[in-house]
Amino acid sequence: MSQDWNQFVEGELSRLESLDRRRALRRIFARESPLVEFRGRRLVNFSSNDYLGLSQHAAVTEGATRAIARAGASASSSRLICGNSDLHEELEAALADLKGKEAALTFASGFSANLGLLSSLVGPGDHIFSDALNHGSIVDGCRLSRAASVVFRHNDLDHLEELLKDCSGPGRRLVVSDSVFSMEGDLADLPGLVSLCRRYDCRLMLDEAHATGVLGSRGGGLVEHFQDGGKARPEEIELLMGTLSKALGSFGGFVACSASMRDYLINRCRPFIFATALPPAVLGAALAGLELIRPPSKVRENLRSNMQRMRSRLARHGLGCSQGRTSIFPVLLGSEERALQVSQRLLDRGFLVAAIRPPSVPPGTSRLRITVTASHSEAQIDELVGSLTEIGCQAGS
Ligand SMILES: *Cc1c(COP(=O)(O)O)cnc(C)c1O
Numbered sequence: 001m002s003q004d005w006n007q008f009v010e011g012e013l014s015r016l017e018s019l020d021r022r023r024a025l026r027r028i029f030a031r032e033s034p035l036v037e038f039r040g041r042r043l044v045n046f047s048s049n050d051y052l053g054l055s056q057h058a059a060v061t062e063g064a065t066r067a068i069a070r071a072g073a074s075a076s077s078s079r080l081i082c083g084n085s086d087l088h089e090e091l092e093a094a095l096a097d098l099k100g101k102e103a104a105l106t107f108a109s110g111f112s113a114n115l116g117l118l119s120s121l122v123g124p125g126d127h128i129f130s131d132a133l134n135h136g137s138i139v140d141g142c143r144l145s146r147a148a149s150v151v152f153r154h155n156d157l158d159h160l161e162e163l164l165k166d167c168s169g170p171g172r173r174l175v176v177s178d179s180v181f182s183m184e185g186d187l188a189d190l191p192g193l194v195s196l197c198r199r200y201d202c203r204l205m206l207d208e209a210h211a212t213g214v215l216g217s218r219g220g221g222l223v224e225h226f227q228d229g230g231k232a233r234p235e236e237i238e239l240l241m242g243t244l245s246k247a248l249g250s251f252g253g254f255v256a257c258s259a260s261m262r263d264y265l266i267n268r269c270r271p272f273i274f275a276t277a278l279p280p281a282v283l284g285a286a287l288a289g290l291e292l293i294r295p296p297s298k299v300r301e302n303l304r305s306n307m308q309r310m311r312s313r314l315a316r317h318g319l320g321c322s323q324g325r326t327s328i329f330p331v332l333l334g335s336e337e338r339a340l341q342v343s344q345r346l347l348d349r350g351f352l353v354a355a356i357r358p359p360s361v362p363p364g365t366s367r368l369r370i371t372v373t374a375s376h377s378e379a380q381i382d383e384l385v386g387s388l389t390e391i392g393c394q395a396g397s
Pocket residue numbers: 109110111112114135137178182207209210243244245251252253
């Protein structure tokens with residue numbers, strides 16, 4: 001590195017440091033879920049997205065090992081060259097079924113699925129309407145697409161409608177939203193989005209990363225959650241994107257869509273075309289994960305009752321700003337410094353709860369993001385909330 005580059009890099013790091021925004025990796029050893037080991041200590045993990053505890057589930061790890069034994073460690077090429085296998089197609093059929101769509105297609109990650117979908121479906125002259133709190137991969141997908149991206153205030157459908165009214169002329173229009181917002185834990189108003197899309201001739205794309213496996217009678221996600229109440233149908237949503245790396249306990253992204261959309265993506269979506277196919281191990285793990293969420297699912301039942309317990313315990317202490325319909329419970333603290341402080345005190349008491357700071361959330365809204373999983377015990381939930389109150393942690397303080 002030349003002198004200038006060093007100065008640039010060091011300068012940027014010290015700037016982040018002075019803002020309490022410099023981040024560093026911590027070496028965490030996964031133990032039996034929800035336990036992890038960090039610096040030789042056992043901690044109860046309240047930060048992971050492994051909502052059903054499947055990453056450590058014997059059936060899932062065995063699914064991965066069996067697939068490796070049969071097909072090796074790598075797919076060795078992209079799907080179109082020679083990387084496609086029966087496991088990919090079996091998994092995609094199961095995902096399409098879970099989502100109530102004709103077809104599904106897997107990607108190297110949820111991040112690259114979002115980049116690929118947005119950049120291959122809209123372009124210059126088109127418009128994307130995107131919720132202000134959408135995931136970073138959606139923001140980057142909008143940029144990569146070179147379509148005009150129009151941001152509406154979080155979950156504010158009146159604002160979205162104003163923006164849609166202002167946008168006339170040719171070009172495709174796509175509305176994109178997280179199903180469950182990753183740092184808020186709240187739900188998108190799906191029936192409202194669907195009806196605006198119908199009125200203004202737009203298509204809808206949902207990111208079901210935190211909803212798949214968590215919401216809906218079969219773990220199908222937000223669409224199924226509303227479908228259960230007769231308020232939505234999968235046909236109304238063009239693209240249902242998701243990830244295998246959260247509740248399903250594995251790795252990789254996917255989209256559920258029509259069969260012709262899948263064919264289009266296979267031909268046009270660059271992150272699909274130019275990346276090596278998912279390896280056997282993650283496919284085997286994901287297939288086993290899907291089996292475990294099939295009703296009646298013990299892990300989903302555990303998660304549901306833990307979500308309820310977390311919501312009621314937090315609410316009792318005035319800490320709940322979440323409606324508790326998802327596994328994500330933010331505790332807003334405001335400054336970066338405060339969030340770091342509370343996170344450190346929880347660490348001292350044996351809990352891993354990450355402080356979430358900009359750029360993951362807007363400035364001034366640093367927070368703890370508590371996630372509850374199927375593997376937590378009632379006592380662990382009660383002890384965490386007890387510690388929060390002992391630390392004197394109050395929402396907004
Ligand atoms: C985690 C996440 C992604 C990215 O998925 P990966 O499979 O981890 O790359 C995309 N969207 C949302 C909302 C997420 O939370």
